Amino acid sequence: MAAVKSNEDNKSNFRNKTLPTVLFKIARFNPVTDLRMKFIDYKVEYENWSTVLDALLMIKHKIDPSLALRYSCRQASCGSCGMMINGKPRLACFTKINEVKSDVIRIEPMNNFPIIRDLAVDLTKMFRNHKKLKPYIIRSDSEIPDFSTSKEFLQDPDSIEQYIQFANCIKCGLCNSVCPTMATDSSFIGPQALTQAYRYVSDNRDKGKKTRLKIIDDKHGIWRCHFAGSCSKVCPKGVDPAMAIQFLRGYLLGFR
């Protein structure tokens, strides 16, 4: 893949084939210097296998080094590269350009997260809520009772199936970005954190259910979820936050 600018070099150096091009319209905003967001166009060539992240990095390296974005693993594992791709929250590294099926790709920062710069958003609040729900096994005994001995809280394969799906969360924030409650209630705890609460509540080694249910039973807690289900629709790891949230609420309502 190459910028249109270096199209000719690419052809002679690499192969004798004209690559398809796509127009990226990228949101640019620097809170320190800009009063409003603007869109800048970049035309890039792409291969069959190119992802949106490949294109963005190419733009950054070859056309406009001032473009700010966050990424790390490039393989849908770290959860850093969430952004709006043609209006939908997706991972840039997990979205191939040709699967977007459009000659114009509009890239914006993930909704419902404050912008640090351009496509990089501030995930602090999401991590704070995640932490608030105690994402670890709560017990009175410890895996490391003292410095000389240690034991493991063993788990059997059948019990793992109860929560492995929810443990797949990579904290990308796409679910929070699409949630209609998050869109208007900045204090809402959010689908990401609620799902992690259920991940630990459903772990039979954990004894922290009461503590977590108390935290989510709040006016900005679980009751603000209206089961629109969009969180599950956009989750790139099959976590299905809507399922976890309803199970969690089932405990509070006495269904479970």
Next chain:
Amino acid sequence: MNKFQKNRSGIKSWLNPWGYGIERIAYWLMRITGIGLLIYFIIHIYETSSILDGKAAWNKMLELTQTTEGHIILMIVIGMSTFHAINGIRIMLGHGGIGVGKPGRPDYPYLPKSQNMKNKLCIYAAIGLAALAMLYGAEIMFSE
């Protein structure tokens, strides 16, 4: 922090039901019908309270509902209440964790089990029955 920096999708995220499947449309319809029924409820209380001013006032108020506009409004109310009631049952069961699938190891392309066929059929049924109820209501009101 200005609104660009805050970057909240705001109320427009409630108003746009497209792009995330029938479940998001159901969420949108549930909100719209809920607000519509609340408005109707307030008007209805005002309407029925006219009886306190005597039979003549009550009859005058009733006449309003016997117009074409009145019939159309009542038709919409019938549709709203039917959808809201049926979808409401689906949501209430879902909120208790009933009918949202069973957890398990997800496989690509990760179709969410909470958006299973049962849920989708319930939504389609709620929309279909609301349409039928509206037609039935129209048939009665307009054939009077």
